[in-house]
Amino acid sequence: MPILAQAKKAVNGNSHRQLSELTLLKVPTGVRGLDQVTHGGFPKGRTALVCGGPGTGKTLLGLEFLVRGAMEFNEPGVCMAFEETAEEMTTNMASLHCNLPQLIADRKLIIDYVQVERKQIEETGEYDLEGIFIRLRHAIDSIKAKRVLLDTLEVLFIGLTDEGLVRSELRRLFHWLKDAGVTAVITAEVGEKTLTRWGLEEYVADCVILLDHRVTEQVSTRRLRVVKYRGSSHGTNEYPFLLDNEGISVVPITALGLTHHAYTEKISSGISSLDQMLSGEGFFRGTSILVTGSAGTGKSSFSAAFANAACARGERALYFAFEESPSQIHRNMKSLGMNLDRWTKRGLLKIFAARPTSNGLEGHLAHMYQGIEQFNPTVVVVDPITNLITVGDVPSVKAMLTRLIDYLKTKGITAMFTNLVFQADVEETAIGISSLMDAWLVLREISYGADRIRMLNLLKCRGMAHDSRMHSFNLSDKGIAINGNNYQAIAATQTRS
């Protein structure tokens, strides 16, 4: 047996070495997130197919592939545009802060508009599409292009009657592209039963990307999926993506797993008496903290105090507000003695306010992801996550939060989420998300005689000896103060203040 095992091992080791030498080379697309989803980009020297319905961003993805290549990877690109003229493309890309004329002047990009108009073309016998080949070859040679976009070849099927000829010429074109050593992207419209209307996927079988634009309950979400990637592993999920003034960004959060690093460093909650309950120092860095409570128990105040403390340490905090506007938060926290204005001015605090209904869940996730990538905070507050339920059902909210938390953890970001609950089921978070959280702070109000007393307790705090008793607290212009668990004393302080 040991001999057999040894032999097996030798064979495996050998094939491994061979495999690594044969591994498919990839070209980074430069499109944010897409390289993570495709584990490195598009297959080098081959052709990738981007398909999707009208208005899903196919052309834009292709153009961004060319522009990023020209600007970031020193790989000039050629775009053969069958549908839009160079002027139209330039205008479209200008709205994305992308100066195509400059790239063209620098000889890093060529846009060749190919007009195929059936009305103007009379077919009178045998022909081939060498004209396209010559134009493409000439464009590639003149700027030594490494990337090619063909947008979209389907026009040929509409413009020419001889479908068989078009097909055989396309087959020749893809072979030719392979021989030319360029990495190409072709776009195609989705079909009803096939992936693309004209079955282009038959010819381009190496890498197929599907774009989708769905509207559910009046909220639209764009999604991207790698349908096929021959010879490579890739993320298989549908990933939300954004089209904004900086182009396309894909959110590959689902690709993450439970591999994040666990920090031993602790950071202050911003409330010294709460830190006392947390073994004297605060929460672990990189953990996720849930704050639940009924209306008016001070959830936002706790999260603002947490962000405030981060800024006071000189760290950056990003506050996602789904209920209040930034100025409202500033004003309210001033009444608790917290001056958040100064952090905003110093660029340490950023409040990102949006109505929950302004986006689908995926859209929110994508925006959050983008905000985090840009601002690079160490502390993130989401206040409150409850409101997101209005735009999604419970399982999808939970899925989204899992992805967000995974993402934050891999980045080592400490996050605080608030969640509104009703008095009766204070310990049942509506979304059942508590299992995702490392620490859970419960706020509630109880009646004591004629008084309402604010109480808190740490329901859980993973990996740390903590004070799990009930404590009362009050909010004043000096901030949040935790008083202790003597009810009578508590009642007394509450009446005094």
Place this chain on the structure above:
Amino acid sequence: MATTTKRSPQRKQDPSVNGKRKRPVWELRLYVAGMTPAAVRALDNLESLCEEHLHGFYKIQVIDLIEKPTLASGDQIIAVPTLVRRLPTPVKKIIGDLSNTDRVLVGLDLRPAAR
């Protein structure tokens, strides 16, 4: 009413209508990619057709795109051989080896009635 009376004298002055006596010279361009069999056939067909219908009133320019690839985009050439009628306007485009004479004549607005 006023518009129709204004237009009718203009239409009479249009040179394309009374240009039957003064025949304009046709400018034809044949785009090829090397002298392939199809290209040779196209040129043969074109020459005999022009002799028959446009005797003395045509010019043929053959453009080999392998030698002059930059000229392909100007006339929006995708297929070869392609025949482009530059003059008279409007510009007409015919692809193929021109072996289907009827379609070529229709494509060039040369009615067989010229016989």
